[in-house]
Amino acid sequence: MSLSILAVDDSKTMRDMIALTLNAAGMTTTLAEDGVHWVDTLEAMDPPDAIISDINMPRLDGFGFIEAVRAREAFKGTPILVLTTESGADLKARARSAGASGWIVKPFDPEKLVRALKMVAG
Template sequence: MSLSILAVDDSRTMRDMIRLALQPAGFTVHTADDGLHGIDVLDGITPDAIITDINMPRMDGFGFIDAVREQEQHRATPILVLTTEAAPELKARARAAGATGWIVKPFDPAKLVKALQMVAG
């Protein structure tokens, strides 16, 4: 079963690392370089899960999660936050916005694959 993922991160290197971690495991990876771009990309796809960074220009991860959750068709789509941030208050804020989980960078590719299979499979 091929799962479709939207990865939203302002770092090209991080988007590439996510793609390199997920494609060999059979995932289809769509990418966006910030929250606003993520909303645009989301318009044309129905991902099984979304990965988002928190600190991004134009629209940060919290704004992006809010915008995704406002869309009926994406209310239940799992959203994993992938960020360098580890503060409990930020995790609580992300959960309140509708995030499903939190992974701190740098990430272990095998763990990311497993987490996505758990939430999206």
């Protein structure tokens, strides 16, 4: 069964790269350029198998988005991978505190991203 992935990143280039990678791996990808819209509609949607989130985004950053997702009962068990160029320990600690499941640094290795998603959501 195809994994459904929601990827949130303000960079079109990154969204395209993620879609290219995940679609090639047979996953179904939903793309969003920021988390605000998705926070509004989370209640009405079925949780995806996993979520990928950037950190530096306009309007609502990745930390806020992850906290908002985790605040929904239906999404408490949804794996959330942070995908960002950042690698500072303090930022990782914040992401972990917000509820992130894991952290992958950009530029990402497509094979590694797919493997991580299969591992947390498969």
